[in-house]
Amino acid sequence: MPKPVPTQQLISDLLEGDRLALARAISRVEDDAAEAARIVRAVFAHTGRAHLIGVTGAPGTGKSTLVSALVESYRASGVTVGVLAVDPTSPFSGGALLGDRVRMTGHSGDAGVFIRSMATRRGTGGLAKASADAMLLLDAAGFDRILVETVGAGQAEIEIASVADTVVVVEAPGLGDEVQAIKAGLLEIADVFAVNKADRKGAARTVAALEMMLETGGAAAQTIFHHGQRMETGAATSETEAGDGWSIPVLETVAVSGGGVDELRDALERHRAWLGESGARTAREGRRLDHMLQTLVQAEFLARMERTLSPALRRDLVERMQRRETDPYSAAADSMKKLSP
Numbered sequence: 001m002p003k004p005v006p007t008q009q010l011i012s013d014l015l016e017g018d019r020l021a022l023a024r025a026i027s028r029v030e031d032d033a034a035e036a037a038r039i040v041r042a043v044f045a046h047t048g049r050a051h052l053i054g055v056t057g058a059p060g061t062g063k064s065t066l067v068s069a070l071v072e073s074y075r076a077s078g079v080t081v082g083v084l085a086v087d088p089t090s091p092f093s094g095g096a097l098l099g100d101r102v103r104m105t106g107h108s109g110d111a112g113v114f115i116r117s118m119a120t121r122r123g124t125g126g127l128a129k130a131s132a133d134a135m136l137l138l139d140a141a142g143f144d145r146i147l148v149e150t151v152g153a154g155q156a157e158i159e160i161a162s163v164a165d166t167v168v169v170v171e172a173p174g175l176g177d178e179v180q181a182i183k184a185g186l187l188e189i190a191d192v193f194a195v196n197k198a199d200r201k202g203a204a205r206t207v208a209a210l211e212m213m214l215e216t217g218g219a220a221a222q223t224i225f226h227h228g229q230r231m232e233t234g235a236a237t238s239e240t241e242a243g244d245g246w247s248i249p250v251l252e253t254v255a256v257s258g259g260g261v262d263e264l265r266d267a268l269e270r271h272r273a274w275l276g277e278s279g280a281r282t283a284r285e286g287r288r289l290d291h292m293l294q295t296l297v298q299a300e301f302l303a304r305m306e307r308t309l310s311p312a313l314r315r316d317l318v319e320r321m322q323r324r325e326t327d328p329y330s331a332a333a334d335s336m337k338k339l340s341p
Helices: 007-015 018-033 033-046 065-075 102-107 131-140 154-164 176-183 203-224 262-277 280-308 311-322 327-339
Strands: 051-058 080-087 111-120 146-151 165-173 194-196 248-254
Touching: 007 018, 018 033, 018 111, 018 131, 033 131, 051 065, 051 154, 051 262, 065 080, 065 146, 065 262, 080 131, 111 131, 131 146, 131 248, 131 280, 146 165, 146 248, 146 280, 154 262, 154 280, 165 262, 194 203, 203 248, 248 262, 280 327
Parallel strands: 051 146, 051 165, 080 111, 080 146, 165 194, 194 248
Antiparallel strands: none
């Protein structure tokens, strides 16, 4: 069995762009919280250069095929791309259920592409808990664009807005997604809409419906909700983001043939330029880091609870509540006192 690579060597190799070191580093941040902290601390100063693109939408819209086509389009323009494909967790192994990524195997021999599947591992919002760390590692390794494809988790998909610079919402004709977009909040988080499988009947109707919804509700949606202003981060609306400087395009794509994919890439590049010119990129990075901070603090509290509050102690609190000797809020307050350093 080969000897594990020392963490410091792994970090040095990752910063040099070594793909094997990158893969090993991502594995370590997925599996070991202490290693994750050590690695991210070492590489964080080298991040902040990549453009982070979230790709989300309901199951059946062809997100994976579209991501693969986008990778091909970016590579044709000489841009390096990292892909994080966040999949459902296997109930048996705990790993990514769709981890083979069959549709993306055509990029496996390209040194300018790195593709990694990550399991949700009971995370909410269609994102793996370690995905934020993995995005930082891809950034530090020098990839120009990072595509994060989320699992089709319906209404929880809006979490992608907390971790991406640009969000692409993928729709498809015939799935009733015009309604789903409103129900799941996807209308409010989209920077770009891609109506994929546009060669199918009903594509024009889907495009028209989305354009109508953006025209009638998009301005208010962007001002109040866009990119999570009223999500759990609690961040205030940015004046630059609330303005009308970015008009959300609705594009038609046929990912299997590449139709419209270059136009989608161009729209993403225009949004990237707008983010820089308007100052919105700084605001979104701040929100992303705030979200990461909250996630890490919550994880630390959960870990501390596991260490401090034994199963026997928790059972005792539950039994006291059942006997109405205490109430849930008082029990929680007593537990928090025990968690204090």
